[in-house]
Amino acid sequence: MQDPYPHSSHRRRFMAATAAGMALPVLAQPQPADKLERGSTRVSGFANAEMDFQLMRQLGTARYGGAAVGECLALAQRIRNGVPASWVSEFTAAARRQESDAQARALRSHAVSARDQYLVACNSYRAAEYYCGVQDPEHARLGLKSRECFLAAVRGLDDRVEEVFLSFGGATLPAYYVRAAGRRGQKSKTLMLISGYDGTLEETWLSYGRAALERGYHLMLFSGPGQMDTLRFHPGMSFIPEYEHIGRLALDHVLARPATDPRRVALMGISFGGYFATRIAAHEPRVRALIANSPIVDLHAYMVSFIGFDPALLPENKDVRLDEIDHIPDSAIPLQTREMMRNLMLRLGQTSFRQTYLRLRDFRVDDDSLRRLSCPALALVGTGEGAEPLVQSEHFLRAVGGPATRHVFTAEEGAEGHCQTGNLAYSAAVSMDWLDELFGA
Known part of the structure; x- marks a missing residue:
């Protein structure tokens, strides 16, 4: 092969010496004060498994604008492993900085940049809320700041995002209704979304709401007793097993809207929401399709595992x-x-x-109720969640009265974890494509 540097005698001597295994003299050079590196942030999480999962959860929302990878990893370097107070402190400080930056950009009329930063701040406040004890007054304050930043972010969507409060037992349960772009005055398909033990309405919008909106769905994001959003307004309100009562309220609201096509109303439950949504669909024939992520039919057994x-x-x-x-x-x-x-x-x-x-034993969907669940159903579960979610998903498939299918996510896809937090877009593709094939455009 011809030498591409025919006039470089130094290069030819270097190559010949290297090939012969000769020791080459090291030329004396001034040493830089600091070693040149690509960056100081390192890709490392936590030894504590729960905290590492929460970091992955935050990283996963980057796909839909809820976080920046570098910022999350920089935070992880400052948080003390397995120490909740350190997590709360660092994510609160990050959220305040991100919110201040969003406000400054909004004042300079940079609407897109402000929106993006408000969403990141919203999710950072949520992350801080997660590890803050529910008895601490700071818990509700962090949650309300998350909500405030979300509303600031979606202000640019005009009237498409509405705050909704559903009346229940003398209290009001927070929800959002979001109209799909270009669907004003048209009857269209609607996706109702409910999260679980520690998810929030705003996080659900980031995880699946944006994906559903892109596919032309109206959204109803709702919450019930005991959930994080409700605790922000009613700190002492505890979970109830009978979530069909909450589902009925949300369905009444959705079906009263002229833009709702009642033949195309789907319900998706995430984490504990898999139990809530399954229980709702088992009691509500107005639900025309169910996505259970995961399909929890026995919350006690699930938590014991x-x-x-x-x-x-x-x-x-x-x-x-x-x-x-x-x-x-x-x-x-x-x-x-x-x-x-x-x-x-x-x-x-x-x-x-x-x-x-003992109380968790009341949180069950019995087989008689499952047999009444006659709408098409999709069960989502990951191989990394452990044996119990897989067992319950199999029971779900056998017991429901309508057509049901299951999708098992794998480590190869980076989606094997609880609720596919490591690959939300792929989870959305699986669930939304199934729903699109069922409902059509």
């Missing part, structure tokens, strides 16, 4: 009471686990861990 034993079977002298949690040493139960225990007890309205798991 997370900790590997059933606290409902503990003898009373081994039970952990709410007023005892702060006195348990870290060596017995780590701080993060104690906070998660406390939040679960409070949100289920119980005073001990044993009583909490």
Whole structure:
């Protein structure tokens, strides 16, 4: 092969010496003060599995504008592994900075940049809200800031996004209705979305709402007792098993709108919302298609699988009471686990861990109810979620009265985790394409 540098004698001598294995003299050069690097942010998460999942959850929303990868990884470098207070502090500081930046850009009439930053700030406030204890007044304040930033972001959509409050038991349950672009005055398909234990309306809009809007769906994002959005307004309101009551209110609202095609109303439930949505669809024939992500039919068994034993079977002298949690040493139960225990007890309205798991036994969709679920259904589950979600998805497929199919996400797709947080766009493609083929354009 001809040498492309025929006049470079230095290069030819270098290549010959290298080929012969000769030691080459090192030319003396001045050393730079700092070593040149591509950047200082490193791709590393947390040793703590739960905190690492929460980081992945935040990273996953980058696809739809809820985060920036570099910013999340920079935050991870500053957060102390497994320390909830450190997470709350760092994400709160980031959210404030992002919100201030959005406000400054809005004042300079940079509407698109402001919107994008408001969405990131919204999701950072949500991340801080997650690890903040529900008894802490800061919990509601962070959640309301998340909501405030979301509303600031969608202000540019004119009247397409509406705040809705559904009346229930003397309280009001927060929701959003979003009209699809270019569908004014037209009857069209609608997707109703409900999240779960710690998801929010705003996060659901980022995760699946934007994908549904792009496909021409009107949206109804709604929440019920015990959920994060409701806690912002009603801190003491606990979960109830009978979510069909909440579904009925949301359906009444959607079907009263002239733009709703009643033959094309779908319901999607995410995380615990898989239970809520399954229970709603089992009692509501007005739901014409169900997407359960995951299809939870026994919330007690589902939660038992997370900790590997059933606290409902503990003898009373081994039970952990709410007023005892702060006195348990870290060596017995780590701080993060104690906070998660406390939040679960409070949100289920119980005073001990044993009583909490006894209460969870009420959160079931029995086989008679499943047989009444006659609309087409899609069950979504990941291989990385563990055995129980896969078992419950199989039971769901066998027991429902209508046509049902299942999609199992894999590690190869980066979507094997709970609710496919690592690859939301692929999850949206699977679920929305199934729905489009069912409902049409």
